[in-house]
Amino acid sequence: MVVFVVRRIIGMVLVLFAVSFITYVIFVQIPGGDPAQRIAGKTATQQNIADIRQKLGLDRPFYVQYADMMKSIFEQKLVSYQSQLNVVGQIKAGLPATFSLAIGAGIIWLTFGILVGTIAAVTAGRLSDRLITVLALIGISMPVFWLGIVARYILSENHPLGIFPDSGYVPITQSPVQWLYHLILPWFVLAVLFIGFYGRVLRSTILDTINEDYVRTARAKGISYRQLLVRHVLRNSLIPIVTLFGLDFAAVLGGAAILTETVFNLQGVGQYAAMSITTLDLPPIMAITIYATFFIVGFNFLVDLLYAWLDPRIRPA
Amino acid sequence: MAIDTGTELGQDSFADVAEQSRGDIAGRSPWALAWRRLRRNRVALAFLALFVLICVCCALAPVYAHDVAHTGPNDNHVGESITVDGKKVPIISVGGIKFVNGKTIFKAGGVPIGPQLWHAGGRFVLGADNNGRDIAVRLLYGGVNSLKIGIGSALICVFVAIVLSLLAAYYGGIVDFVITRIFDLTWAFPVLLLAIALGTALSINGFHHFGITVPASSLWIPTLVISYVYVPYVGRPLRGQLLSLREKEFVEASVSQGAGPLRVMFAELLPNVASTALVFFTLIIANNILTEAALSFLGAGVQPPNPSWGTLISDGQDRIATAPWLAIVPGIAIVLTVLALNVFGDGLRDALDPRAKVRIEH
């Protein structure tokens, strides 16, 4: 077990290194992206630009620059080319919004996903099942940003029907009520897709499990249908859902809800990522990529660890 | 986003089909059996028809532009007027600033004309955008681009995934190790972040390395970026399936009869994962159309003034209060197309392999 953990941790570090290096290479060669010119301003002299290049170390080989950048990320000293703000500080400032979005939406999609999937499976073939199947399909066929725009248009204050705030994020420390009020729309918009998806997965897993031998045996033993469903079928069917949830939730925490955050102007990590990429601002792009990859790889590791602990057969030697 | 397959998929499919079809249709090939099942699934076929219809409509974009709307997808009509039911209406509302007796008088302008349906003789059926361009024309041309990217990237993605997973499964060892690491690394990236990063970086100056030149505004950039980021999502499950097939007797038999690597890979291994790949292909088109829309929405996909459904929504977002149709209409086109593909993909999966669990997660 210790060997397994150590190996995985070394693997994680290597992946983080590779991912950050690839990201660096993608952006470092872009013409016009010279940060010195950007910082120097419109009336700058050549001397001015040269000085800034030297100060930022841009005259050194690219691998040295890469190493410098990584070092300053971990020392929390890295500043953006665009705004001159501390990148780690900006990510930290975006965390409350991103975490609020992820946690709220996660609870919603998990609850509704399980509910919808179970109802569909239990009533398989009947009208409610078909309706759920159709709705779930529509749910997974909608571009999330489009759903967000339409929801904002119809349900936000500017529209006669609307009651929700148009966009923005209010910190929970400032006003818990406003925090909730501002997040309801983004939560549901982000959750719709996952509800549709989880519902479909759960439905088919439950139907598969019901046909398994041990369930048939249990049924033959005379356990009530409700008990059977809750104790045996649902419990086993939830394993893939929980796995999926772990990974999806990690991704959203890591800023994967770029589109939802952007459409609702939540100023979270995902929106910061999108903004930094469109302005070709390398320092935040690097920091966010590392941050996001850390979540993805980390949760992958946790899920594997959980599995290894649950099921000794797949525990590596 | 993640794509997953049940691990038990595939190796037993022939046995399953044989078992389920109970002799009465014995002697038919599995593909014929699948077709039989698919034909009975009216819903799936109806949605296939819808998808084909959407494709045909988009393919007719030049005809519509030329004969109905009388304008091209990128032609501006700024400062012009049209006749609606005999009345002259400016295509973009006219505003401006005037200074009268030291006072500033302002009238807001710039709001494009709304959907005219057939009141303007086929012009501006779905309204105009900021630049006075005909939205109906741009929607159809945008559909062409979105579909080209969606289908093209799905083709490339599934093809590359098949080749890589065949190589990995057949040769094993170091080849397998390298290919799996490439999959793992791409997998470890936040997928949308990677796609946006690549799309943005490449659309600045195009790609000019290794003797390959792709101009910055080319549709190949989003196509290749999208196909690249999803390769591991198809490749990993295929590799898993192929690895277990590699150990089967029929493969060993073929090898012992002197079959070369190519023959084993393409004649023995490939047919056994073909049905999985086909289902993946259908579902991944749907997925890639959504990804294209997301990339274009964030400016990392199709480059203006070229339309795509994603860029149209992006353009419309800034006009949502005064011209909501600009963002809503292309979104509906996406939902219909992706829904059609998802329903058909489900049907196809059920038909090809009733026990398969191929699925795509967003």
Next chain:
Amino acid sequence: MAVALVIAAVAAAASSSNRSTAAAKTSKAKSYSVLRVTWDQPDYFDPGLAYTVAGWQIMWNVYEGLLGYKHAGGAAGATLVPNLATALPKITNGGKVYHFTVRKGIKYSDGTPVKASDFEYAIERDFKIDSPGVGFFSAIKGVSGPKGFATTKKGHISGIKTNDATGAITITLTHPEADFANILATLFAAFVPPTTPLSDQSVKGIPSAGPYMITQYKPNRSFVVERNPNFDPKQQPNTPRGNPDKVIGTINPDPTGAMETVLKGQSDYDMISLPNDRLPQISKQYAAQLKIYTPADMYYIFLNQRIAPFDNIKARQAVEYGLNRNAMVQFFGGLARPTQNILPPNYPQYKKINKYHYSLSKAKQLVQQSGTAGQKVVVYGVNTDPSKSVVEYVASQLTKMGYQASVKLLAHGVYFTTIGNQATKAQAGYADWYQDYPNPIDWFDVLYNGDRITQTHNNNYGNSDFDPVNKLIEKLKNSPTTTAAQNAQWAKVDSDLVVKYAATVPYINRSGTDFFSKKMNLSGSCYQFHVLYQWDFSTSCQK
């Protein structure tokens, strides 16, 4: 300008003492406790580094230099006044030497006395922190050249002599510069205490000599501005004491979000122009709370005269005729006025040009005559509106005229350095200009002087290089006086560039909006829009 300026200054200084006490009385009557504002993200709150209106609009009430601008709306705002100097400069040696005396008894917000040597420290600090403003100071003796301060950053600038005992400051230039007084009025020349560190102090704050001080700044979130306890309007008569006791700023760069803060009553002022999408509704429903202002700006399409097809004058004239300037106003939601001049209308040197009337057929004809029809043209632009719509429109018009036009859109952060790099070979594209200070030199010399074209970081995007124009600009630039005859010559430069050479295509002067809550009183002198620093919060009033 400077000689006329000296005369004006004497008059101003003479009358300022009694007028300022009156002003102090009225402003005291109008003072109120808190002003809540919604602000765009400033680049810096460090006077040595800031180069955006979002920073300057706050800081011109915080940091003071030898010279500044009059706190007044309209054209009067362009008047230079002595702030920390006792009077406008005495200029000798044919415009090469400037003499100032620093006012006595003034203290920074932390209690440190203001000294003449602080000026030298501030300028030298600009060089040491790689300020974007150092280009303005290259005419000072001892700055340029291989051994100049700009390169070595060691010792002192030989052209600046200060005497803390007498308060005298003498600045020597290598050649006369007509806009040097304007340069000294920029925030880059604002006084800072000699203990100010040689790095960005936006967050920590620098003690100020103006009526206010920035007491808190959280980047991307908020800032707080409070009264400077050491500010005495009697000692600094050209700076009003200011009405609000405290300004609380929320930073929200999203135009819609910023607007909502005012609509919801969370803020009293939205500095960001309203989004085009909401203009129709807001301008009707909240007309009384909305002010339309017109800063000194100019939006233009540059045409690169070094490469085909726009090295051909007929091709350039075709673009002048082929763009419908009146219609292009709509890309700005109607919040603009068409123009064909380089200079904005509020300049005394402005003489309206009315040469090009939109005609696509004439444009097509000119393209045919030029022999450039069918050539490929890539039009560059920023990837957000209004630039995006403008560039798409220009490309579409070029296509109609007979070119094969396409569009290339880039992020704002990299756009201007990309088109300012000769290696990009941008044929045409979107550009705009907002003045750094109210002087035609800031327009013609920076944007169209062929002698100032550079390989990278070029501001003359079209590479306009016409010898007679260059010579005239050089001549006007080095003359330390401003006369009616010279104004006419500037107008000639304007018209030569646009009419004679069709070197550039100015199409609109853009206006903006100031959106206020119902609390704010916008009548009379309570709403002052300054030509350079925009809405002046210090003179604002509440009902």
